[in-house]
Amino acid sequence: MLKATSVLLDERRIFKPNYELVEEAHIKNWEAELEKGKDLEKYWAEKSEQFEWFKPWDKVLDESNKPFYKWFVNGKINLAYNAVDRWISTDKRNQVAILYVNERGEEKKLTYFELYREVNKMANALKNLGIKKGETVSMYLPMCPQLLISMLACNKIGAMHSVVYSGLSVGAFIERMNDANAKVVITADGTFRRGKIINLKNIVDEAVLQCPTIETIVVVNHTGSDIEVSELSGREIFYDRLIEGESDECEAEEMDAEDPLFILYTSGSTGKPKGVLHTTAGYMVGVATTLKHVFDIHDGDLWWCTADIGWITGHSYVIYAPLLLGTTTLVYEGAPDFPDPGAWWNIVEKYGVTKFYTAPTAIRHLMRFGEKYPQIYNLSSLKVLGSVGEPINPEAWMWFYKNIGKEKIPIMDTWWQTETGMHMISPLPVSNLKPGSATMPLPGIEADVVDKNGKSVDLGKGGYLVIKNPWPAMFRTLYKDKERFVKAYWSEFPGLYQSGDMARKDEDGYIWIQGRSDDVLKIAGHRVGTSEVESALVGHPAVVEAAVIGKEDPIKGQVIKAFVILKEGYDMDSSLIGELSKQVRHELGPVAVIGDIEAVEKLPKTRSGKIMRRILRAQEKGEELGDTSTLEE
């Protein structure tokens, strides 16, 4: 049976956007660059030259211990030095590095020189808190300058950060914090969202009761609330007080190319969240190169990626890549439709945003309000648009192309993952585009669609999306769990990286991503683990057992459909539904959007007791159940 989405994805139109800047583009010829990328080591070696190294590397790629690849072997480098310090002695010194804007219309600008001093102060303060090279600092912060400053301060002294998205809540926070063994957590009083202030500190207060390793809680007084911080306890301290009197000079730690840079947790299909570990030099080379090529970044650009820094898109493309390229990055705190659905377009006009990167779910949300809002504003500063997080349906692509790009500007549909660290499959501004296709693997990347046996499928066929060669920004392991790293990503197809996505190659070899092949949900582009939602539900006294699947949603892509077995004496009435939703929200946060909760007598399981969510999905859609031979009964 044909699914609605596959009908929509069968899109044959080709757009040859007239990229006006092709004369100055970093890459003028797509095919030629793809050809160049075939000599992998040479290609990435050249790209490593954009940075200042303390000591050059000896070897581009070490493949002696697959899948534990090493890049830029024995090179010594520091990320913060290259993202900030390096620009101080150039004419970028007084250029704005971070342009912070919020939904209340407030703004704050930090030049590279100001950022340099702030990072140094915070780096020194972290050292004074006892943070040493290799240790982890956790952050639970809204989109505010102190988040970027703290992340860079960690890089500067060789500490890792573990940022937890502020839309996740108590249970998710505890799990991530404890896995990362963080000694310090940096948080804020709250965040601005749709005209309200959302309290974050109370979530941290509740969570740290169950995080025994936390010694210090640093609190940014961000919203100006009269929040209580018990500085007398010695455990809580205001950010401003912490950096008071600190020197604004701090030597950059010489990091080995392969020293850990950060941990970022993401959801898998089973068990606890995965601590995706990225290391230093390869990540720097990968993110800076892809941003430069895919969005054709030049001096004078104003770059805006709307993702939250709490996700990989924010790590790689709100903070690191733009600063490594010495561009100006716009950091926005608030909702896309507040005070009205023209809020984002107002910002584009007001500041003259040139490159704009967002998610399909945001486009679909704004589409609902019609063409009226984008028409109010002058969007002529825009030169390249981008999309990330889930497949973009051709309808949303066309709306974006027409209303925001005025049928002139190319859209970069970038496929990648927390694990890949950088863009992997994406067009370039000079590419021929098809609405809904991420087009081709980027230069230096070899991605393919394979069948069950790992064999490349013919053009026109679908299968599993894999990566065939290592790439510089690839994650190196799962934190404290090498076995899971090997098993989850490198075992299904020996020698290939298994992405967890299904895809199709069309007649021209263009790749069409079709979504996850596992039980991971994609809610508004955010990865949500089924098992995390299930354990939140089972945490409620009324629930014996729970299974969740994704349910199609016109705006969010997917929402949660939960099946629960209730204890004797409980009925699924509206008050229980309310309580269960609240429970999930308390444990996981607003990312876990519940669409539907249904009480059932039984759940389909294998004989070994594993829930077969595949059966639930098929049932829900009224499709054939497929192979049921392993079903319990």
Ligand code: WT7
């Ligand atoms: C999953 C990774 C990578 C940054 C944001 C999400 C889906 C991502 C696309 C795209 C189709 C996409 C995939 C992937 N995805 N970008 N352009 N087209 N699907 O990172 O949370 O690690 O999620 O997002 O399913 O596996 P993430």
